[in-house]
Amino acid sequence: MKKKRFFTVLIALCLLVGSLWFLQRLLMPKYIHDIIEGRLISEYYDNAGGNDVIFVGDCEVYENISPITLWEEYGITSYIRGSAQQLIWQSYYLMEETLKYETPKVMVFNVLSMMYDEPQNEAYNRMTLDGMRWSQSKVDSIKASMTEEEDFLSYVFPLLRYHSRWSELSGEDFQYLFQTKKSFHQGYLMRVDVRPVTSYPSETPLADYQFSDTCYEYLDKMVALCEANGVELVLMKAPSIYPVWYDEWDQQMEEYAEEHGLLYLNFLDLTEEVGIDFNTDTYDNGLHLNLSGAEKMAHYFGKILQDTYQLPDHRQDPEVAAQWQEKADFYHAMEEDQYRELEEYGYLKSYGGRNPNEE
């Protein structure tokens, strides 16, 4: 009798846990069509390993550099571990986590997040942290990132956060319950449309231009982490003209790079060398580059990376070449499809573009 009861309770518990797991999967946002950036971080695990360069940072990396161009032109294998408004501690913990999967030769950190010294936004936190696999790095990143309204438990059990999505469930939530969609190219989010820069931001004076101790602390940790793992750390500032990158900030980064013997590239000062034309190379008035701009960036940056760090050309390795050919095929197919949509609809209907008639 006791045995029967034990098994009944056990089965009931299994059913309960199973149903909760199912509900959690169902209710978690799938980020399939609207805010696809939410899938960036989780897609890495299918592509981990074999990358010589890892980029970390916010949208200024995942929208401004094309890893496929780096491959096609230089044979450089790379991956962008970028996410929307990625904060510096999140970048650090992503670097730390990445080193558990592979040891690249170079890690590139985009320094825009030096401007944020405290947790900013729960939605962005979620997009970076939910996609990470469980590890000490994820735990530390969550702890460092949580805003006051958040709690750790809801990261452990995202059902507690997303339970209220029950009223927004759509066919997409069921379709992508146990699968996902491939949308990125080694962490690069492609956009081929053009929306030229029409005005430049005015530089509102700040009371204090000094980056915070917290940000420097994480920058120091990045330096130490890379040193400990024999990885070269490169600092970059992408050529996005929004938000404003102040000269005073740039000065601090230059000084830091010099002090620590790091390469620091501010692409805002190199737009001519890169060949960026803000009339044709941005899809949102200069906030992010489009495919044309991202390929120019990769072309220019790839040369520097290869020359400075003697990165091997993997195109001669048949096995790697075959893998990357697949990635390149997917990349060009999407490029073609985006141009087709642009011609057909006047905007990128399936790729997050805005219908000009609805604006």
Next chain:
Amino acid sequence: MLFTSFEFIAFLAVMFLLYYLVPKKFQWLLLLAGSYVFYAWAGPHFLAYILTTTGTTWLAARWITRMQAEQAAWLKAHKAEMSREERKAYKAEGKKKTRRPFLACLLLNLGILAVIKYTDFFISNVNGIFGTDLAFMRFALPMGISFYTFQSMGYLIDVYRGKYPAQDSLGKFALFVSFFPQVVQGPISRYDDLAQTLYEEHPYDHRNISFGVQRICWGFFKKLVVADRLLVAVNELIQNPADYTGAFVLLAMFLYAIELYADFTGGIDMTIGIAQVFGVKLVENFERPFFSKNTAEYWRRWHITMGTWFRDYIFYPISVCQPMLKLSKASREKLGQALGKRIPVYLSTAIVWFVTGLWHGASWNFIVWGMLNCLVLIVSQEFEPFYAWFHGKFPKVGKTFWYRLFQVGRTFCLMSAIRILDCYRDVPLTFHQVGTIFTQGNWGIFADGSLLALGLSEADWAVIAIGVAVMLCVSLAGRSGSVREKLAAKPLPVRYALYWVLFVSILVFGAYGIGYDASQFIYNQF
């Protein structure tokens, strides 16, 4: 630490594990330690208030009991040599002696409550009447001060009356005052009800714990699925009185009644369930009050422990005090037996309801709310002969289902209407808003989609409707006995399926987390 917070659930889990792991003789000590941790969570400085009440009440009660014992012993020893009058005089003198610590303690603790809770109310009235500009004190209200003060004073009065001797152990008495499940919003327990179950050893009892967890979950359902979801619409209606008049006020009236019921009874379900998990049996505070057929019955079934506290410690003493007896005599002489005997009863009732209103909050809306309840009760009482005549004339009508339904509906509407004073917290505004129900004529709001502009979607309203329907069904089922007992008799798959539905409903449909404001229990503020 809100009952519905993750911190509290974790705290409860740790307490539960420790409770059944420590030697049983230390269980009450663990509850005491846990209660103080829980209380200090709101701010360690608040401990000073509850410790003062605990310490002074314990000392005074012990003092009273000691004097009573000494007097009884002396009387016993000298019984033979004393006349009846001498014994009476000695007893009166003894009572006078015990009255000193009793009154000192009573005044001190009620004084603390009065100062903390009512100083600003007093200042605002002085400013209003005399045109002064006295600054408000803005004391931070210690958690559950009204509840633990009343519980302690009830104990002190009982000891003074010689109902039971004082508790010798300061720790055990401290646990009676601070027992964490009930310190925030009651029920206001009596020492003789709670003491034994609180201090005795509790072996692990699977059935009891299971029942306790079920009750907690049911409380969570009421609070998170119904009350906190309704809160969004109620807040919208109440906080923008100029935008929501007429039929919206009627809507607010009924929605608030349901919200308050789900909130308060949900909180009490959690309280009783938590106590049950620790083997402690608390008294019930509600008995399906919305099924009441008249106001008097409603108040016997709503917040029962508060009602009985006021009855035993205010109404009865006032009714039999010397001035009231004199008034009773005089009124009977002047106004005749029929009317004269009702005057002191109604006066005592009015005093009790004035205090009840004041207990609920330091503002005139609560006092008016109390007095309106009193008025309804007195009018109902005065109409008794008419009801008797009506039922005598139409004996079949009163026995029909529809008449009973009418009575229940009438009581619900009446109580909801009076309770609207609780919402606007401004007497003239409340009367103005209620007046618009009869003048506005905007009855179309129930069908033109206006309900969807109150911050709740169609899906939210559907959840509320289903939640209320479930609550109604459970209440109906509860009329013929414990719902949990009935459930326990069902086959295992049915039982587990229902538990699953309840648990998952709370998890998925509960209004908690980001996007919902963490809502305090309404009765926490009292």
